[in-house]
Amino acid sequence: MNILFIEDDPMNRRVVSDMLDVAGAVMTGAESAEIGLKLIDEQDFNIVLLDLRMPGMDGFEALERIRARGDAKAQLPVIVVTADIAPDLRDRCLALGADEVMFKPVAMDSLFDAIGRMLAKPGAGMIG
Amino acid sequence: MGRIISSRTLVSFLAALMLVTGIVASPIAAAQQPVSSAPASFEAMIADAKAAMLVDPHQTIAKAQAARSIAGRLPAAERPVAVATIQWLQGEAYLRLDDTAHAGPLIQQALAAVSGTRRPTKLNGDILLSLGGYHTAIADVANALDDYQRAHNIFRDIGETRSRAVALLSIALLYQEAKDYPNALKYYDQARDVYRGDPQLLLTIYNNRGNALKEIGRYAEAEAQFREALTLAKSMGSPTQVARVLRNIARSQIMSGHIANAEQTITQGFALGRQGSEGAAATEQFWGIAAQAALQRGDLVKARTLIERSFAAGDDGNTLGAREGHETAYNIYRKLGDDKQALVHLEALKKLDDKTSQLAASTNTALAAARFDFANQELKIAKLQRDEAQRTVEFERSRARTQLFIFVGAAVVTVVIVTMLGFGLITIRRSRNEVRAANVDLAHTNSALAKALAAKTEFLATTSHEIRTPLNGILGMTQVMLADRTLGEALRDRIGVVHGAGITMRALVDDILDVAKMETGNLTIEQAVFDLRATLTDLSRMWQEQAQGKGITFALDLTDCPQWVEGDAARLRQVAFNLLSNALKFTEAGTVTLRAAEAAGADGPRLKIEVCDTGIGIAADKHELIFESFRQADGGTTRKFGGTGLGLSICRNLARAMGGDVTVVSAPGQGATFTLLLPLIRAAAPEAVTAEEQAETGALLIVDRNPITRAMLRTMLEPRAGTVLFAASVDEAVERIAVGGIALVLADEGTVKTAEDVDAALAMLAHTASAAGAATALLWAGLDDSQRDRLAATGIATIIAKPIAGPALAALLYPMEACDDLAPNHLATHAA
Numbered sequence: 001m002n003i004l005f006i007e008d009d010p011m012n013r014r015v016v017s018d019m020l021d022v023a024g025a026v027m028t029g030a031e032s033a034e035i036g037l038k039l040i041d042e043q044d045f046n047i048v049l050l051d052l053r054m055p056g057m058d059g060f061e062a063l064e065r066i067r068a069r070g071d072a073k074a075q076l077p078v079i080v081v082t083a084d085i086a087p088d089l090r091d092r093c094l095a096l097g098a099d100e101v102m103f104k105p106v107a108m109d110s111l112f113d114a115i116g117r118m119l120a121k122p123g124a125g126m127i128g
Numbered sequence: 129m130g131r132i133i134s135s136r137t138l139v140s141f142l143a144a145l146m147l148v149t150g151i152v153a154s155p156i157a158a159a160q161q162p163v164s165s166a167p168a169s170f171e172a173m174i175a176d177a178k179a180a181m182l183v184d185p186h187q188t189i190a191k192a193q194a195a196r197s198i199a200g201r202l203p204a205a206e207r208p209v210a211v212a213t214i215q216w217l218q219g220e221a222y223l224r225l226d227d228t229a230h231a232g233p234l235i236q237q238a239l240a241a242v243s244g245t246r247r248p249t250k251l252n253g254d255i256l257l258s259l260g261g262y263h264t265a266i267a268d269v270a271n272a273l274d275d276y277q278r279a280h281n282i283f284r285d286i287g288e289t290r291s292r293a294v295a296l297l298s299i300a301l302l303y304q305e306a307k308d309y310p311n312a313l314k315y316y317d318q319a320r321d322v323y324r325g326d327p328q329l330l331l332t333i334y335n336n337r338g339n340a341l342k343e344i345g346r347y348a349e350a351e352a353q354f355r356e357a358l359t360l361a362k363s364m365g366s367p368t369q370v371a372r373v374l375r376n377i378a379r380s381q382i383m384s385g386h387i388a389n390a391e392q393t394i395t396q397g398f399a400l401g402r403q404g405s406e407g408a409a410a411t412e413q414f415w416g417i418a419a420q421a422a423l424q425r426g427d428l429v430k431a432r433t434l435i436e437r438s439f440a441a442g443d444d445g446n447t448l449g450a451r452e453g454h455e456t457a458y459n460i461y462r463k464l465g466d467d468k469q470a471l472v473h474l475e476a477l478k479k480l481d482d483k484t485s486q487l488a489a490s491t492n493t494a495l496a497a498a499r500f501d502f503a504n505q506e507l508k509i510a511k512l513q514r515d516e517a518q519r520t521v522e523f524e525r526s527r528a529r530t531q532l533f534i535f536v537g538a539a540v541v542t543v544v545i546v547t548m549l550g551f552g553l554i555t556i557r558r559s560r561n562e563v564r565a566a567n568v569d570l571a572h573t574n575s576a577l578a579k580a581l582a583a584k585t586e587f588l589a590t591t592s593h594e595i596r597t598p599l600n601g602i603l604g605m606t607q608v609m610l611a612d613r614t615l616g617e618a619l620r621d622r623i624g625v626v627h628g629a630g631i632t633m634r635a636l637v638d639d640i641l642d643v644a645k646m647e648t649g650n651l652t653i654e655q656a657v658f659d660l661r662a663t664l665t666d667l668s669r670m671w672q673e674q675a676q677g678k679g680i681t682f683a684l685d686l687t688d689c690p691q692w693v694e695g696d697a698a699r700l701r702q703v704a705f706n707l708l709s710n711a712l713k714f715t716e717a718g719t720v721t722l723r724a725a726e727a728a729g730a731d732g733p734r735l736k737i738e739v740c741d742t743g744i745g746i747a748a749d750k751h752e753l754i755f756e757s758f759r760q761a762d763g764g765t766t767r768k769f770g771g772t773g774l775g776l777s778i779c780r781n782l783a784r785a786m787g788g789d790v791t792v793v794s795a796p797g798q799g800a801t802f803t804l805l806l807p808l809i810r811a812a813a814p815e816a817v818t819a820e821e822q823a824e825t826g827a828l829l830i831v832d833r834n835p836i837t838r839a840m841l842r843t844m845l846e847p848r849a850g851t852v853l854f855a856a857s858v859d860e861a862v863e864r865i866a867v868g869g870i871a872l873v874l875a876d877e878g879t880v881k882t883a884e885d886v887d888a889a890l891a892m893l894a895h896t897a898s899a900a901g902a903a904t905a906l907l908w909a910g911l912d913d914s915q916r917d918r919l920a921a922t923g924i925a926t927i928i929a930k931p932i933a934g935p936a937l938a939a940l941l942y943p944m945e946a947c948d949d950l951a952p953n954h955l956a957t958h959a960a
Contacts (some may be wrong), residue, residue: 001836009597015604022611022838024878083596085589085641105600105634108607109835116839120934 001025002044004034006062007051007081012104016049016081019108025115033057037065040073047118050098052082052089060096063115067097077118081106129166168212170198174216177217185221192217209251212241216255223258228265253282253291260298264305273302293323297333306537309340316340331360331369338376347384351377367403371410373401378417382424390421390664412441420456424461431460446930451480478685588644592637603630639778646781653785655813658697660735661686664724667701671708671720678712681719688725694809695785703782703790704737706775707802711741718742718799726808734788735808742799749794755780779804826871826902827851828941831861831893833879841874844934857882858889862896870902872941877908877930894923905941907932 004021005027007013013029020027028045029125032038034057040048048066052059065072080093083104090101100114155664177191192214199210219234242248260275280295282288291415300315316337338353354377361369374397382392394414401411415438422431435457454473461470607626609615615623645651668684675682704722711720720741727736746754755776776790779802783790787807792801828849830841833856842852849872855861858880861873875893883889890906897904906919906925919927928940 011601012597014602015601018608019604022608022833025836057358083593083600085593104596105603105630108604108611112835113839116836116841117843119836119840120843 001119003027003047003049004030004036004039004043005049005081006030006033006054006059007049008032008054009051012051012081016106016111019106019111022108023112023115033062037062037126040066040076045076047115048076048078050078050080052080052084052123054111058123060092063093063096063098064126079114079118155582165380170195170202172357173198174213174217181221181224185224187760188221189218191885192221200827208241212238212255215241216251216258219262220258223261223265226265228262231258232262232266235262248282248285250283250286250288250291253279253286253288253295256282256289257295257298264302269302269306273299276302289323290326290329293319293326293329296322297329298842299337299446300336303537304336304340307343307540308537309344312340317422326564327360327364330359331373334360335373338373338380342376342380342383344862347380350380354380367400367410369688371397371400371413374414375417378414378421382417382420387421387424390417390424394418394421415441416453416456418543418886421458423456423460428460428464431456432464432476435460451477454480501835527843585644588640591633592641592644595633599630599634603634606630610906639775642778642782646778646785649786651781653699654696655694656697657692657694657814659691660693660697660700660724661689661691663701664689664704664722666735667704667708668722671712671722674712675720678715680712680715680717683719683721685721685723685725690726690735690808690810692811692813694811695806698783699786700737700806701780703804704739706779707737707739707790707804710742710775710802711739711800714800715743725807729805729807731807733810735804735806737804737806738801739804740799740801745798745800746792746794751794754792755790825850827853827869829853829855829861829864829870829873831855831858831873831875833882834876837878840934844938845874845941848938858893859883862892865893865896865902868900870900872903872905873897874905874907874941875924877906880906887918890919890922890924894925898923907937 001024003025004091005013007029008031009015010031013027013031017027017029028039028043030039033054036048036050037057039045044059046109050059059082063080066076066078077099078097079100079102080098081102081104082089085103093101099118102110102114173191173195177188177195180187180191180564195214196211199207199214202210215234215238219238221232222228222231222234225905235255235258239252239259242252242255250706256275256279258278260272263269263272263275275873276295276298280292280299283292285297295669296315296319300312300319303309303312303315316333317842322331334353334357336351338357341347341350341353357373358377361373362758374393378393378397381387381393394417397414397417401408415434419431419434422428422434435453437455439457454476458470458473458477461467461473473819495809507773606623609623610620610627617739639717642651664686665684668682672684706722708722720739723738723740725736734879779790783804783806788805790802790804792802828845830838830845830849830852832838832841832854838854846852853864853870855864856879858875861875865873873893875890880889894904903926904924905928907928907930908915908919909930911927911929916927926940928937932940
């Protein structure tokens with residue numbers, strides 16, 4: 001299982017990478033939205049984890065671009081992972097097409113739970 | 129002068145002025161008051177009692193008491209006024225003796241007695257002035273201001289110009305207390321313009337005008353005012369007054385840097401010693417100010433001699449003001465390198481500052497209340513304007529403005545004092561300059577305060593965001609480490625401590641965030657159906673452990689608790705969490721009880737959630753205080769019990785946002801009961817739940833240790849399986865199956881392979897399952913025929929090849945057309 005994490009903070013990438021390692025999942029890190037979008041073009045991922053506040057293109061725009069794709073990857077499950085606490089943030093992300101919004105600090109159990117639920121969606125992937 | 133600590137001096141000074149009024153004006157007063165028809169002896173006794181006030185207030189109290197018996201024999205119509213006069217005199221005397229506990233009730237009784245009269249009299253105004261003095265003495269500034277305003281209006285209406293000037297002077301002094309010097313000056317001017325006939329009054333006005341101007345750095349103008357006062361004092365032939373004004377001149381000269389002039393003034397002061405015993409006593413008070421001048425000159429040895437002489441003369445609270453004296457002494461000894469003596473004065477300073485800050489805090493609280501009145505005042509103004517009652521409008525407006533200014537002034541004082549406590553002990557001089565600078569323009573400060581409040585909220589939001597990022601690293605890594613099965617017990621324990629601390633910190637950050645949300649009005653309340661019993665039971669589990677660890681009994685009483693209700697489960701949980709955390713924190717032994725039940729309310733049924741403890745309890749006067757942000761009942765408990773003190777404030781805010789409230793019943797040592805009352809909206813159980821409960825056919829047990837796969841399988845299979853349970857190993861699964869209630873066991877290769885003998889483990893699993901009437905299925909990767917045969921030989925009914933898509937697995941395990949009794953057989957056929 002390959003999970004893409006678009007996040008500019010190296011520590012956060014490291015933390016999530018180590019967490020996913022516990023569950024035997026592989027994480028690919030992208031330090032900017034631009035790099036992340038390019039990786040989605042090149043590789044197949046099961047799930048995208050997406051930070052919101054990043055220099056250059058932010059998470060909102062990246063989310064919009066993923067959803068605007070013409071191919072099947074437009075349906076990639078996207079989990080927004082943010083430290084922002086603006087009251088309308090969750091609704092904004094869901095309106096843009098995010099499948100799930102999680103707030104930092106992220107509890108490992110909730111992360112696994114969210115990923116598991118994404119994978120259970122039809123067409124998301126195989127068990128094994 | 130002008131500092132809060134000097135309020136007593138101001139009050140008694142003012143009291144003296146009022147008494148002069150009473151004595152000088154007594155024939156007029158007598159002519160106006162019904163008491164005039166009383167026997168001459170009563171009037172004489174009252175006059176006698178008044179006369180004694182300036183000399184010895186104790187005598188006044190005794191003499192007024194003696195007049196009481198005569199008052200009792202007066203005609204019934206006159207008695208109330210006579211008794212009120214006696215009460216007022218006694219109250220005023222106690223006030224002059226600094227005995228506010230006796231003074232307050234007497235003055236209030238006097239006011240109550242005369243308030244029934246149709247037309248207010250001078251006595252009415254005099255009592256209000258005394259009441260203002262009393263309120264000032266107990267730092268109740270808002271009421272003091274109100275008293276003085278009312279007194280002023282009475283004096284204005286009955287044409288008592290001198291008393292009216294005294295009332296205006298009292299108001300000016302309040303502004304001076306609040307460090308609102310421009311307004312203080314305005315009222316001093318009014319007082320001066322209303323009545324110029326009394327040199328003593330004028331002297332006070334000029335002297336205080338000088339002080340106000342000095343405080344805002346207008347030294348030349350200040351000195352001019354002091355010179356006017358000096359001329360008056362000399363004409364009155366009072367060395368004490370001359371000395372008082374001379375010291376103010378000297379102080380102003382030192383502050384403006386004119387040391388040579390100050391020294392000349394001080395020489396004049398010492399020269400008063402030649403004017404008899406009163407003059408000699410007055411000179412004693414120049415040592416401290418002379419020490420200040422010497423300190424400014426840099427002549428430390430002389431300064432020390434002078435300040436020692438000053439303290440030896442008992443001059444630590446009169447001439448310089450206690451604080452100024454200790455500050456001068458501290459600066460002198462510090463510069464001399466005499467750390468021990470410097471410390472003595474520094475400690476004295478600290479004590480005074482503590483007192484000051486307490487006083488400022490209470491003043492601030494009082495004024496916070498006054499601020500709410502301010503809004504009402506504005507409404508009143510609007511109404512009055514409609515009625516074109518222009519004169520009254522002017523008064524209401526100025527009164528509202530006054531309250532606002534006083535409030536802002538006191539807020540500034542509080543801010544300044546907090547700053548001083550932090551930095552002031554080391555850099556007292558600098559902070560004093562800052563204080564002065566801060567007071568130059570209060571209107572400016574007002575807008576700065578508003579900005580500061582907005583900045584605080586912004587700061588809270590930003591800070592908590594910034595804290596969450598590193599917390600993500602800490603909590604993330606501790607979770608990863610704790611998930612490592614090979615971790616040694618000792619290390620696991622230590623990482624557990626780090627993790628627990630991180631969780632606590634996250635809770636604090638969440639609390640702070642909530643406060644920020646509440647302050648900006650961004651708090652949202654959800655409305656959804658939830659299982660209240662389950663929510664509370666789940667919450668209790670965590671606190672049960674905590675209580676056990678502390679040796680406390682934890683009781684959960686849900687006897688009369690409704691199950692399905694509509695509301696915000698997360699917020700309700702947060703309030704209950706905070707209340708329980710609070711109860712456990714302050715309880716050393718006994719029981720903490722969480723009880724939920726339906727209660728009757730005025731406007732429909734209420735949900736009542738109680739948290740009772742047997743802890744240290746809370747004094748009645750602290751019951752409201754503990755619901756304020758960053759407050760615990762006693763400063764000492766913060767050190768002992770920790771916490772930000774935000775919890776209860778949040779509870780109350782949340783409860784109110786949900787349409788209810790949190791209240792407390794407690795007494796010290798008696799434990800406490802916190803009660804959360806919310807509107808109760810009962811709801812029907814969600815259909816899915818009822819369906820699940822009805823179609824209970826036995827649970828699905830998944831043997832898989834991978835958390836992601838577990839979540840995925842649960843999501844896919846739960847709608848069909850009903851209850852989903854998990855086991856992390858074959859051994860664990862076997863144990864669970866034996867308990868019963870399992871219809872199907874689904875094992876995953878990854879987890880099964882952790883067993884020492886895979887085939888034996890599978891055989892055991894198949895055997896236990898079939899004995900319990902449960903079907904078995906196994907997920908295996910890269911199956912070939914020989915492997916399939918080997919695995920089937922263990923007795924597992926269904927072998928499924930991985931990878932497989934989720935929906936396919938669900939369809940395989942739970943065919944939609946399957947009937948309950950057919951399901952297990954179906955599986956076998958499918959697999960074959």
